[in-house]
Amino acid sequence: xxxxxxxxxxxxxxxxxxxxxxxxxxxxxxxxxxxxxxxxxxxxxxxxxxxxxxxxxxxxxxxxxxxxxxxxxxxxxxxxxxxxxxxxxxxxxxxxxxxxxxxxxxxxxxxxxxxxxxxxxxxxxxxxxxxxxxxxxxxxxxxxxxxxxxxxxxxxxxxxxxxxxxxxxxxxxxxxxxxxxxxxxxxxxxxxxxxxxxxxxxxxxxxxxxxxxxxxxxxxxxxxxxxxxxxxxxxxxxxxxxxxxxxxxxxxxxxxxxxxxxxxxxxxxxxxxxxxxxxxxxxxxxxxxxxxxxxxxxxxxxxxxxxxxxxxxxxxxxxxxxxxxxxxxxxxxxxxxxxxxxxxxxxxxxxxxxxxxxxxxxxxxxxxxxxxxxxxxxxxxxxxxxxxxxxxxxxxxxxxxxxxxxxxxxxxxxxxxxxxxxxxxxxxxxxxxxxxxxxxxxxxxxxxxxxxxxxxxxxxxxxxxxxxxxxxxxxxxxxxxxxxxxxxxxxxxxxxxxxxxxxxxxxxxxxxxxxxxxxxxxxxxxxxxxxxxxxxxxxxxxxxxxxxxxxxxxxxxxxxxxxxxxxxxxxxxxxxxxxxxxxxxxxxxxxxxxxxxxxxxxxxxxxxxxx
Numbered sequence: 145x146x147x148x149x150x151x152x153x154x155x156x157x158x159x160x161x162x163x164x165x166x167x168x169x170x171x172x173x174x175x176x177x178x179x180x181x182x183x184x185x186x187x188x189x190x191x192x193x194x195x196x197x198x199x200x201x202x203x204x205x206x207x208x209x210x211x212x213x214x215x216x217x218x219x220x221x222x223x224x225x226x227x228x229x230x231x232x233x234x235x236x237x238x239x240x241x242x243x244x245x246x247x248x249x250x251x252x253x254x255x256x257x258x259x260x261x262x263x264x265x266x267x268x269x270x271x272x273x274x275x276x277x278x279x280x281x282x283x284x285x286x287x288x289x290x291x292x293x294x295x296x297x298x299x300x301x302x303x304x305x306x307x308x309x310x311x312x313x314x315x316x317x318x319x320x321x322x323x324x325x326x327x328x329x330x331x332x333x334x335x336x337x338x339x340x341x342x343x344x345x346x347x348x349x350x351x352x353x354x355x356x357x358x359x360x361x362x363x364x365x366x367x368x369x370x371x372x373x374x375x376x377x378x379x380x381x382x383x384x385x386x387x388x389x390x391x392x393x394x395x396x397x398x399x400x401x402x403x404x405x406x407x408x409x410x411x412x413x414x415x416x417x418x419x420x421x422x423x424x425x426x427x428x429x430x431x432x433x434x435x436x437x438x439x440x441x442x443x444x445x446x447x448x449x450x451x452x453x454x455x456x457x458x459x460x461x462x463x464x465x466x467x468x469x470x471x472x473x474x475x476x477x478x479x480x481x482x483x484x485x486x487x488x489x490x491x492x493x494x495x496x497x498x499x500x501x502x503x504x505x506x507x508x509x510x511x512x513x514x515x516x517x518x519x520x521x522x523x524x525x526x527x528x529x530x531x532x533x534x535x536x537x538x539x540x541x542x543x544x545x546x547x548x549x550x551x552x553x554x555x556x557x558x559x560x561x562x563x564x565x566x567x568x569x570x571x572x573x574x575x576x577x578x579x580x581x582x583x584x585x586x587x588x589x590x591x592x593x594x595x596x597x598x599x600x601x602x603x604x605x606x607x608x609x610x611x612x613x614x615x616x617x618x619x620x621x622x623x624x625x626x627x628x629x630x631x632x633x634x635x636x637x638x639x640x641x642x643x644x645x646x647x648x649x650x651x652x653x654x655x656x657x658x659x660x661x662x663x664x665x666x667x668x669x670x671x672x673x674x675x676x677x678x679x680x681x682x683x684x685x686x687x688x689x690x691x692x693x694x695x696x697x698x699x700x701x702x703x704x705x706x707x708x709x710x711x712x713x714x715x716x717x718x719x720x721x722x723x724x725x726x727x728x729x730x731x732x733x734x735x736x737x738x739x740x741x742x743x744x745x746x747x748x749x750x751x752x753x754x755x
Contacts, residue, residue: 164203171210193230202246209250216257232270241282248288259299278315283324294334301341313352320357325366332372336379343383367408374414382421404441416456427467439478446483462504469511476518499541502528506548513557520561566603575618582621602637
């Protein structure tokens with residue numbers, strides 16, 4: 145009898161456990177979540193969290209965590225149903241490490257959505273339970289508790305101060321010393337989330353002695369731990385020069401530059417991010433990176449990385465070049481402009497990378513005309529302008545590209561490089577282009593000649609007649625450029641000048657004193673005019689004297705071509721010629737001579753002399 149009763153209860157327990165497992169499985173699939181909520185799964189799971197079986201409690205906690213991770217509204221509903229309170233004060237008090245791990249994962253799913261949900265968990269008093277879990281012996285519980293601390297701290301400054309005030313930072317640094325690499329990686333991530341908000345939060349992490357352990361974490365072979373350690377150091381260094389110098393004092397530069405060439409792309413990105421946060425503060429820190437060979441490493445990382453992973457390296461080059469002219473020239477000599485040009489070409493679809501490349505190029509060109517020429521010779525100005533004009537570009541991207549164009553245009557003196565912008569730039573960019581022309585042309589005659597030869601002056605006159613004339617600054621600069629050229633040259637390149645010339649030609653009435661002999665005696669002065677042609681010329685003269693000076697027909701001279709040939713010259717007198725030795729036998733024909741009969745006469749042979 146007792147066995148039968150026990151069998152009933154065992155079956156009931158098995159069914160409850162199967163139900164909790166089914167809820168956990170269906171909660172993973174977003175298409176079933178709404179139906180589970182409509183069927184009252186939250187109320188049923190709340191009852192199972194207080195079940196007598198810890199295995200059922202664990203499965204119910206897993207299901208609650210998966211449901212809460214799907215939607216913030218479900219997480220709010222769980223707070224209202226007191227499920228979070230049950231997790232904190234009923235499930236986490238148990239000695240079962242698996243149950244604690246499941247409860248902490250459920251809390252992580254709730255606090256990850258917003259600062260308001262995190263504050264609700266803190267108000268319930270859950271922070272003390274979470275911090276105490278960092279002292280557990282089980283590494284899985286420590287890892288889950290570190291996850292919750294990191295998700296709470298990442299939302300805002302107040303949440304980070306709550307974690308610091310609860311004493312979580314020393315315990316997280318102890319987690320950095322654990323042998324389990326996963327625990328160390330999550331602890332470094334939590335410290336990064338705490339440090340990123342302000343100088344005070346970062347200073348609290350530094351004061352707890354985290355720098356040494358974070359640097360040691362870079363010597364491991366685990367890419368995830370390397371990545372989280374580099375990110376945490378970057379979050380500390382970004383706030384002030386003092387904190388960056390503390391990290392530099394730990395001898396971090398050679399290690400970081402080595403990781404910039406790591407085989408894992410995420411590690412390369414994190415290392416370039418740390419370099420970016422170090423070099424942005426002062427020229428001295430940037431000089432340390434350059435002297436250590438950092439430019440070549442950064443350029444190599446930009447070339448190897450893809451997509452958004454290029455951003456830290458690109459911004460590092462921009463910060464280094466922006467400090468002074470010598471560092472910018474070092475970037476140019478290291479082929480940094482070529483790498484940025486490739487990033488601008490390959491990532492035109494990725495607007496953020498292209499905008500960052502344009503921003504870095506602007507910082508390289510802002511120092512002098514030589515720097516600006518190095519940037520403009522690569523043909524980058526039209527590419528930057530195309531990003532600015534792209535309708536898909538965000539306001540931030542447009543602002544960065546506009547700033548880059550202004551920095552290049554203010555320094556460039558090679559006007560041929562900016563000439564394509566005259567026809568493609570909008571009015572708010574065109575005024576900077578024309579202003580640079582108005583600054584260079586008055587003092588450079590060769591540039592003025594080239595400007596006219598390349599049709600640049602014609603383009604300016606077209607702009608002056610176009611819709612951009614409403615911009616007063618642009619109009620003033622164009623008028624200043626026009627004063628650098630003669631007035632007739634400016635009129636010649638005006639858009640309406642060809643029509644003006646045609647109108648003048650049409651309105652012109654010539655006053656000519658026509659000499660009719662131009663078509664008669666003077667025209668045929670070197671030839672004998674036949675009688676028939678003379679009659680035609682006389683008729684033509686009469687027509688010219690009595691009608692318009694135009695001929696409908698022309699006399700045909702082809703038929704009388706042979707008659708117009710001049711006669712042959714007369715033969716010379718034979719008596720005047722000197723005697724010549726006659727040949728033995730010669731045929732002589734003298735056409736045109738007197739008494740010529742047209743027959744051939746042979747010379748008589750002289751008599752032979754006798755011996």
